[in-house]
Amino acid sequence: MDNWNDGFIAVDWGTTNRRAYRVDAGGQVVAEMEDDAGVTIVAKDGFPAAVARITERLGEAPLLMAGMIGSDRGWHQASYVPCPASPADLARNLLWVEPGRIAIVPGVAFTGEGRADVMRGEEVQVFGHMAGHDGGNALLCHPGTHTKWVRLSAGAIAEFRTFMTGELFGLLRDHSILGPLLQGHGPPDADFLAGVDRGLAGSDLAADLFSVRAGVLLGTRARESAAGWVSGLLVGADVRGGLASFSGTGGAEKPRCVTVLGRPELNRLYCAALAHAGVLSTGADGGPAFVAGMQAIRKALT
């Protein structure tokens, strides 16, 4: 594995795009690229060529890849490592596509309490964030299409739970009877916070959603308020569920601080909702955390 100490290429290979970073021996990113060759665009036998395009751009080096590249829609299906899962656990369970040269990072699985959960890709950002912070116990929220609430303990992902919040909003906006009301919404405003209130209170989601349309039809709700309110409703329900899932041992104690790790515009919404719930939070950009997480796994390799 000696060649890995001279640097490597970290690839964040998603559904619709991919990013690759050339990391030097000192851990600095010296070159990077991004294109739209997500796993759904690449044909099943097209991955060797798609990988070659990365090394043509960034130079020859060992490749460590994470994300949907390891899913059933990707190149090769990498396993899920059960919780508690540390960077070292993932390093031990890499899927070696080309021994010593190309590896895919496995996902993380949680089963227990009558439920099952998986993540693939977010774990790298989580490890990257951990690498820069005190290990301790922490609750982390990774907002997105499938928002993940992650409890960290002793340098590992102890437990997590996924909420399909972003996907539900997208379904409602793109395909539901509410669609025309949900086009374009911005930063967390008063409408968003009113929706958060409702979501935090434990909403009957299917009823509260329809009520938005009815209110606009009857003139009791301003049309412009709908997108923010529905977004707030879903984020509020998400925050309520996330906090309730990981509230101390008795389930009653409210976490004191949550790290929100994701894209800045989503972080703003979740931090506003957490503040509304009386919980402190810190936003952290998930992008830089990816490279740091890949380095944590790479270090565990050698």
Add this chain to the structure above:
Amino acid sequence: MDNWNDGFIAVDWGTTNRRAYRVDAGGQVVAEMEDDAGVTIVAKDGFPAAVARITERLGEAPLLMAGMIGSDRGWHQASYVPCPASPADLARNLLWVEPGRIAIVPGVAFTGEGRADVMRGEEVQVFGHMAGHDGGNALLCHPGTHTKWVRLSAGAIAEFRTFMTGELFGLLRDHSILGPLLQGHGPPDADFLAGVDRGLAGSDLAADLFSVRAGVLLGTRARESAAGWVSGLLVGADVRGGLASFSGTGGAEKPRCVTVLGRPELNRLYCAALAHAGVLSTGADGGPAFVAGMQAIRKALT
């Protein structure tokens, strides 16, 4: 209005199809037709011709029309009558497209308790069911794309609440990451009832939905169980919300019996979920109730 006593044509004009019934002076259906000229297929200026095709088939008679024909996607927008709403209230507020000859039944609106709600079409079936039963107080469930829970009191719709249950299931089946797991599910089986259990318990919907996919990926859930379980989850959450919305004055007392008024295959699912919640129910076919409801409105006219 004398000519209405010689019989009339009742039209149930929906989004994707329409049904028309010729009712004679004695209240018997003597002829009927159905076609796919739903409001979304008919051009805005095509309604007079579309109406003419009904009288060509069923003979000349006054027309009473209900459903989406009175919506913003229909021919002319009919108002919403506020709760409490009786057949006589609707008759007083008909939208006369052609005075004395062609009328559109208005919808029903509820505002209060910080929420707004509308129905358009279901109220006719509800009145039809009422006409054949003791007036009294009753809780009725009209399952469908937008399930309505309706509290009846003193011969009127006192209050109601809509749950987008059927639409949510359709969105998940047709457009979400769960789609491949949700194709085809049948009668209420053990998987359905397990989902109902979860929904009745007050589910974090966005998390429980994702858990289904994760369970299949990790092999802790049988793939064939997913469709029934998700359907049960949504119906269970719907039944929980419906019962909680109309549980006596204190909000604590559970209703003793619910009438489920809709299509037989949906009635079966809701009656099974209600039984699972410890509530008695009766299923009633919504189809015949439509004609009876239109007669109740017609009688209030004269």
